[in-house]
Amino acid sequence: MTVSDHFRLRDRHILLGVTGGIAAYKTAELARLLVRAGADVQVVMTEAAGIFIGGSTFQAITGRPVRRSLFDPAHEAAMGHIELARWAELILVAPASADFLARLHAGLADDLLSTLCLASEAPLAVAPAMNRNMWRHPATAANVEALRVRGVRVWGPAEGEQACGDQGPGRLLEPAELLVRVGEWLGQGSLIGRKAVVTAGPTREPLDPVRFLGNRSSGKMGYAVAEALVREGADVILVSGPVSLDVPSGVRRVSVETALAMREAVLDAVTGVDLFVACAAVADYRPRQIVDQKIKKTEETLRLELVRNPDILREVAALPDRPFCVGFAAETDALAVHAEAKRKAKGIDMIAANLVGGGEGFETDDNALLVLWEGGWLELPRQQKTRLAEQLVSVIAESMDAQATIEDPR
Numbered sequence: 001m002t003v004s005d006h007f008r009l010r011d012r013h014i015l016l017g018v019t020g021g022i023a024a025y026k027t028a029e030l031a032r033l034l035v036r037a038g039a040d041v042q043v044v045m046t047e048a049a050g051i052f053i054g055g056s057t058f059q060a061i062t063g064r065p066v067r068r069s070l071f072d073p074a075h076e077a078a079m080g081h082i083e084l085a086r087w088a089e090l091i092l093v094a095p096a097s098a099d100f101l102a103r104l105h106a107g108l109a110d111d112l113l114s115t116l117c118l119a120s121e122a123p124l125a126v127a128p129a130m131n132r133n134m135w136r137h138p139a140t141a142a143n144v145e146a147l148r149v150r151g152v153r154v155w156g157p158a159e160g161e162q163a164c165g166d167q168g169p170g171r172l173l174e175p176a177e178l179l180v181r182v183g184e185w186l187g188q189g190s191l192i193g194r195k196a197v198v199t200a201g202p203t204r205e206p207l208d209p210v211r212f213l214g215n216r217s218s219g220k221m222g223y224a225v226a227e228a229l230v231r232e233g234a235d236v237i238l239v240s241g242p243v244s245l246d247v248p249s250g251v252r253r254v255s256v257e258t259a260l261a262m263r264e265a266v267l268d269a270v271t272g273v274d275l276f277v278a279c280a281a282v283a284d285y286r287p288r289q290i291v292d293q294k295i296k297k298t299e300e301t302l303r304l305e306l307v308r309n310p311d312i313l314r315e316v317a318a319l320p321d322r323p324f325c326v327g328f329a330a331e332t333d334a335l336a337v338h339a340e341a342k343r344k345a346k347g348i349d350m351i352a353a354n355l356v357g358g359g360e361g362f363e364t365d366d367n368a369l370l371v372l373w374e375g376g377w378l379e380l381p382r383q384q385k386t387r388l389a390e391q392l393v394s395v396i397a398e399s400m401d402a403q404a405t406i407e408d409p410r
């Protein structure tokens, strides 16, 4: 299985047109994000684009030679331009210069990119980038309006400081934003463009150089959640305690041992993310002292003094610009009551609770969950943790969307 099998844009054919503009350098990042999302990307550059960025950059990122000219015999023999037009499932021109928009409007076909735009039946999107006066010029405005009427998607431009020093509309949308639009348009992945941090596994609290306090968490649920998030298109960092599981493809893993190290790794990773899912079984206490030498069995009894570990989930939930926070709860009785109390006490958006005791929950391949959030709940029946994680992730995605709609009712 390749990395791309895990991504929602996998094997989608995206023709990425690049026209002449300073923002062309950002298109390299966009190409990288599309490839990382599993897409098969063919870059087509206009002659003017070549002034701003080299074709070898795109070739290295996409693994496909850049196409530039209409009648290049070498390329035409491999895949002719009409074949290329049929190959594309979506054409995105980024940056789209004022000149290119005008030529597109006029229906010119005097270079490869404009010809492909005419010859292809694939949906077409343009991400304009230019000086603000060029953008506001009635000629450009008329071209853009005509293209919109024709069904061309116009993404951006954004407002802000321009390469020429001016302030105003004309900046290329950020690559991550363009990726989200591509994902939405192709109807793939409920979490495309979202960033998530997941904790998983147990922590180990050292006593001496060879011993630690630990727990039975296998990390399976956390790893399944990380994998399900990636499948929905999210960019995932997995902060994991010691487990014997492979890193799911497409997930970035940060390995830690102690609760304090997990806290530090989470706080480092969580800035600017949209979602935090705390699956780890973090040790509530750690030995007050870690002794340098191995503890010898000289005494009949041994007392250990333990101190409380910080509650990572509670801390993340209290951050000013906090992500959507999901926690887990293991309860032996009155599942809904205790879990809801825990959700409120920790100030989190959602809690996934399961009954423990009698061999349930830990170290098993299956589980059942009661998921609670403000004003709603759902019971996910006993099943494989991988399936369960997929269902949990879809509940999370829906809940995040619902929250965003309440915050921004437009």
Ligand code: CTP
Pocket: 199, 259, 278, 279, 280, 281, 282, 283, 284, 309, 310, 311, 312, 313, 314, 326, 327, 328, 329, 330, 331, 342
């Ligand atoms: N958690 C955490 N940091 C801790 C302890 C817990 O991030 N130091 C997270 C866990 O990852 C999980 C949730 O908080 O998402 C569990 O909360 P906790 O209060 O530990 O619940 P239980 O494990 O059910 O423990 P108890 O009922 O004994 O308090």
